[in-house]
Amino acid sequence: MPPRQEIPEIRQNLTRRDLTSAAIALIEREGLSALTMRRLASELDCAPMSLYTHVRSRDALIDAIVDHLIEQLDLQQPGGESWQQLVRQTLDRYRDLAVQLPNSFELLALAPYDSSPVAPHLGNVVAGLEHAGLSREKARQILGIVDAYASGFLVVWARSRARAAAGELADDELGMTGMRDLEMFDRGLEALIAGLDATLVRGELP
Amino acid sequence: MPPRQEIPEIRQNLTRRDLTSAAIALIEREGLSALTMRRLASELDCAPMSLYTHVRSRDALIDAIVDHLIEQLDLQQPGGESWQQLVRQTLDRYRDLAVQLPNSFELLALAPYDSSPVAPHLGNVVAGLEHAGLSREKARQILGIVDAYASGFLVVWARSRARAAAGELADDELGMTGMRDLEMFDRGLEALIAGLDATLVRGELP
């Protein structure tokens, strides 16, 4: 009885994408704090150290997750004409991502502007705004401001929502929660666009 | 030779405030990730478990730190008349806190709205805005929107700044950093106030 030629017992060909997909699924299921190298490895049925074949460190894993999230954002290219339409479309997709992946969202939203996965993506958006007629300087200023608004709103919205889902709310604390529902996100964005148009784009130097 | 009556070898009377002060100092010196129970204990020259006499858990410690930061914010009471002045003053102090304690700031800025230290503080600001003539509903909406903007802007500003200080910048990544300097914080806030006045306060239902 000859021995079997192939013994494919060991799981091979684990890809970077397998890591980020499993990581995002884990974060959405159990929260950001559940993302540990050991926990992710057990999720992928491999030894903790196997992850380091595909990723240099935990920080590099998080950069890869942010890359993955940015790819999701870029699936539909915006097709607006005015800078206002472009900003609306860009932030709508940003908000949709926060709704779809609330626990992972802050990894993207709070990443420093100069981090390697984020900077090129922001460069693309700035280029789009320039194409819509803004100077590069105004485009950067406007993107910085609307992105700050959207990130701040959606991160705290997602965190408060996670807490509510976990049932950590006392009755007398419920009053403030409604301050930040998603309807207000759109109203605030419209106010911001109107104000930016009046003061930064059409307005003279104050 | 009689034994000494008092042997005050063991450090007593450690207060909650000692914990939060030392914690904030530690965070500013070495970053948020340096805040561990064991590290903080060694900073205070006590055993790790001594901290649990004053604080139920690490999460409770962080709530206490947020309380401490809110007290700093409330040191000067605002004295504006219009809601616009009130918003400006409130956010100026918020920005100053981010400048003064950049590494601790996000503990306050990203705390869920319904968390126990934050909710009463927000209630006070809402009351001030009502006193300036806004309905409670409008006051909440406006506070939610300007706070989202300020938190998002300042947290990413502080994080990017910490990275820059640590010298993690590649040359070709420097372009985006200027997108978010503090001058733009004020310009964005003015745009937001103008837009809110036009669309939410003076404007009819859109």
Next chain:
DNA sequence: ACCTGAACACCGTTCAAGT
């Protein structure tokens, strides 16, 4: 009431070794 050491169940990561 306030402080403490030992112990438990976790972390990220280095290293040397396997295929």
Next chain:
DNA sequence: ACCTGAACACCGTTCAAGT
């Protein structure tokens, strides 16, 4: 190239014990 177990230096927190 890809995977692995053992080991190291850390975590937060429980428990039983000291003053």
